[in-house]
Amino acid sequence: MTREGPLLETLTRRLAETPPDFLAEPRLGTAGGVHVDAVVADLLRDLGGGPLEREALTAFRSAAPGRQRNRLRLILIVCWLLHDPWFRARGLASAAQRLLERGLDELAEVVPAERCLADADRREEIARLALEGLGLRPAGETEAQARDRLTTLSSIERRRVIAAARAAEARAREVREAMARQAAYDAQAKAMRE
Numbered sequence: 001m002t003r004e005g006p007l008l009e010t011l012t013r014r015l016a017e018t019p020p021d022f023l024a025e026p027r028l029g030t031a032g033g034v035h036v037d038a039v040v041a042d043l044l045r046d047l048g049g050g051p052l053e054r055e056a057l058t059a060f061r062s063a064a065p066g067r068q069r070n071r072l073r074l075i076l077i078v079c080w081l082l083h084d085p086w087f088r089a090r091g092l093a094s095a096a097q098r099l100l101e102r103g104l105d106e107l108a109e110v111v112p113a114e115r116c117l118a119d120a121d122r123r124e125e126i127a128r129l130a131l132e133g134l135g136l137r138p139a140g141e142t143e144a145q146a147r148d149r150l151t152t153l154s155s156i157e158r159r160r161v162i163a164a165a166r167a168a169e170a171r172a173r174e175v176r177e178a179m180a181r182q183a184a185y186d187a188q189a190k191a192m193r194e
Contacts, residue, residue, distance in 0.1 A: 005136030006086040011127035022080045026072035039122045047091025071114035099133030125153040
C-alpha cells in the first residue's frame with residue numbers, strides 16, 4: 001500500500017456498474033459459460049503482461065462446483081474492476097496475476113459474489129482488497145488510513161473476530177461451569193465435616 005492508486009469512489013462506482021456478463025456462470029467442468037482463464041489472460045495482456053503459461057491458467061479453471069464457483073465469480077468481478085483505464089496505463093500485470101491467483105480465496109469463503117456488488121460496504125471492501133493486492137492505496141489516504149479502513153470493512157477480519165469471541169465465550173462458560181462444580185464439591189465437603 002505504499003503507492004497511491006485511483007480514487008476509491010471511481011472504483012466503487014465501476015463495481016456498481018459491472019456488466020451482467022461478469023456475473024454470468026463461470027465454466028466449471030462442462031457447465032457454465034464464461035471461461036475465466038481467458039478473461040484473466042486478456043486482462044493481464046491489457047495490463048502489460050505477456051501470455052500466460054498453461055500451468056498458470058489452471059488457477060482460473062475448476063472441474064468441481066462448490067467453493068470454486070464463488071471464487072471464480074469474484075475473479076471475474078475483479079477482472080472488470082482492473083480493466084479500468086487507470087490500471088491499464090500502469091503495467092500492473094504481475095501484481096494483478098498474484099492478486100487473482102491467491103488474493104480472493106478467503107473472501108470467496110465468506111462473501112457471495114453478488115453481495116460484493118449489491119452492498120456498498122462490500123464494493124468498498126473488494127475495491128480496497130484489490131488495491132492492497134496491487135500494493136496501492138486509495139488516492140488521498142495515508143497507508144495507515146487505508147489499512148485501518150480495510151480492516152474495519154473486512155469480512156474476513158469480521159469472521160476472525162466472531163470466531164475468537166465465540167471461543168472466548170466457550171472458554172468462559174467452561175471456567176464458570178468448573179467453578180460451579182468446585183463450589184458444589186466444597187459445599188458438600190464442608191457439610192460432611194460438620
